[in-house]
Amino acid sequence: MSQRLLGKTAFVTGAAGTLGSAIARAFAGEGVRALVLADLREDGLDIVAKELGIETVTATLDVTDGDAFDGAVADAVERFGTLDVLVNNAGNVSPNARVHNLSTKDFDDCVAVNLTGTFHGVRAGVRAMRGRGRLSIVNTASVAGLTAWPYCAPYSAAKAAVIHFSRVAALEYVKEDIRVNCVCPGAFPSTLTNGLPDGALDVLASRHPGGFGTAEDLVGAVVYLASDESRWTTGHALVVDGGYSLP
8 A cells, every 4th residue: 555644543434334444444554543433333333443453443423413523523633632534424315216205304314414414524623623733524425416316316415515515615624724525426336225126226337337336446536535645636526436427
């Protein structure tokens, strides 16, 4: 590995999931000094932490709870003296249905995790690190926020909002050495796609000219945005989708 994150401290949400755990492994391979792994699934966090071979703290965190997010990030800064990278990766998907079949709860639950959870993470990072040092925030958005995905309105709307929210936050804090970017993955087999109806994954795969990738195909983009190689990049939505958004 190139050790692009050598000596940095990072905080990753959704860290027990397919993409979050892959990000954690990539960060460990790139030389991070310490990692905070946050998720609702405490047992999954312990499994990931044991793989890494570096100083790792696990935190059971509901990203829809803003106070809890503030506390978790403040604890990380107090413990390690700084926070260099914050990855807002926690997410969920809405039921596979057209708009008229969705409940208000379906919509609210999806927005609460994907958009409000990202807001809580950015806010917590900014509150903890303003005036204390450089911080790179990387938000997991989606090509669903750039293209129209039928039967997926709440998720698509939330991810579109994440992209634009990232741009606004980037502009607000660029002069304070806080960068905010996002990665827009295409679909890939993961814990989020396990609940899709039979045949849905085959349809999604057929729409990716390059075929399905894996979580490991996405982590390079996250590492780049987390590292000093992207120090002049902020407000950017980096698309990694096997060509899904091209046709």
